[in-house]
Amino acid sequence: MNCSSIQPISSSSRACGPARSIWSDYEPACGRGDRSGLGNGLTIASRLLSRGDSVVAFDVSAKALVECEAEQWADHRDAVLTMSGDVSDEADVYHLIDQALKRRGKGDVLVNNAGITGSQFASDVHTTPVSEFDKVMAVNVRGVFLGCHAVLPHMLERRTGVIVNVASAAGFVAFPKRAAYTTSKGAVMQLTRSMAVDDAHAGIRCNALCPGMIETPMTKWLLDQPDLRTQVLARIPQNEIGTEDDVAAAAEFLLSEGARYMNGSALVMDGRYLAI
Numbered sequence: 001m002n003c004s005s006i007q008p009i010s011s012s013s014r015a016c017g018p019a020r021s022i023w024s025d026y027e028p029a030c031g032r033g034d035r036s037g038l039g040n041g042l043t044i045a046s047r048l049l050s051r052g053d054s055v056v057a058f059d060v061s062a063k064a065l066v067e068c069e070a071e072q073w074a075d076h077r078d079a080v081l082t083m084s085g086d087v088s089d090e091a092d093v094y095h096l097i098d099q100a101l102k103r104r105g106k107g108d109v110l111v112n113n114a115g116i117t118g119s120q121f122a123s124d125v126h127t128t129p130v131s132e133f134d135k136v137m138a139v140n141v142r143g144v145f146l147g148c149h150a151v152l153p154h155m156l157e158r159r160t161g162v163i164v165n166v167a168s169a170a171g172f173v174a175f176p177k178r179a180a181y182t183t184s185k186g187a188v189m190q191l192t193r194s195m196a197v198d199d200a201h202a203g204i205r206c207n208a209l210c211p212g213m214i215e216t217p218m219t220k221w222l223l224d225q226p227d228l229r230t231q232v233l234a235r236i237p238q239n240e241i242g243t244e245d246d247v248a249a250a251a252e253f254l255l256s257e258g259a260r261y262m263n264g265s266a267l268v269m270d271g272r273y274l275a276i
């Protein structure tokens with residue numbers, strides 16, 4: 001499992017107003033590689049561990065993995081295997097899957113959760129450096145493709161498997177001045193549908209999870225600023241920010257038998273952000 005990723009709404013109010021200033025200033029607070037916290041990936045893995053599953057957690061931040069092992073996953077030492085690497089690196093991903101299968105024997109589920117928004121320079125199309133666009137697409141799209149590419153042969157052979165790709169509300173609407181991120185999440189949703197269409201015959205389900213605004217290390221810089229937090233809340237009818245537990249609960253549902261007839265779907269959990 002990589003812990004390291006509805007209808008289009010195009011109301012004109014979405015492209016202007018407070019959201020513009022919020023998203024245009026977006027810059028992750030934590031540099032990759034040495035950051036603390038795994039965001040949604042931590043709670044998804046923890047939830048699977050607490051119900052007795054074995055989990056392989058893969059993230060570019062070795063430090064975050066070590067911290068999770070020592071703190072949140074200390075009671076699950078035998079069940080959790082952590083490996084650091086880059087989801088956009090083909091060799092890293094194949095090594096992970098190879099090791100995971102050797103150590104665990106089989107893989108029933110894959111959660112592609114790793115994702116980045118890009119730096120503050122990843123803005124509207126004409127100002128985004130090509131290298132920034134490539135970086136966001138590499139992690140958010142190539143990373144999902146590689147994880148599935150490596151795992152699907154194994155699932156197809158066993159004629160069973162469930163994949164959850166963490167997309168975003170940005171797969172449905174364009175976040176202002178977040179062209180690369182928006183593009184990448186739209187692509188993740190289409191990748192998800194492709195696999196659902198191509199592999200359903202073999203008993204494989206592949207769905208997308210589309211969170212709205214969730215409080216994680218990714219959004220900490222934004223939500224820690226009271227003015228910006230107020231602006232964000234003003235755009236969410238439910239008037240609350242989602243939690244990592246909300247994402248984990250939705251992921252657990254998509255992985256469960258309760259979702260056995262969902263395939264190629266996008267599960268939105270956004271406090272109705274997309275409705276206005």
Ligand SMILES: NC(=O)c1ccc[n+]([C@@H]2O[C@H](COP(=O)([O-])OP(=O)(O)OC[C@H]3O[C@@H](n4cnc5c(N)ncnc54)[C@H](O)[C@@H]3O)[C@@H](O)[C@H]2O)c1
Pocket residue numbers: 003004005032033035037038039040041058059060061064085086087088113114115116139166167168169210211212213214215216217218219
């Ligand atoms: N937080 C939100 O509001 C929100 C909303 C919608 C969707 N999402 C999506 O949820 C997913 C998780 O986001 P989060 O909020 O937990 O973010 P986060 O930044 O807290 O966690 C992302 C994780 O991905 C890892 N990662 C980044 N690049 C990687 C790479 N190249 N290889 C391996 N691991 C890598 C990071 O180290 C980090 O642990 C992302 O796909 C994100 O786009 C988040």
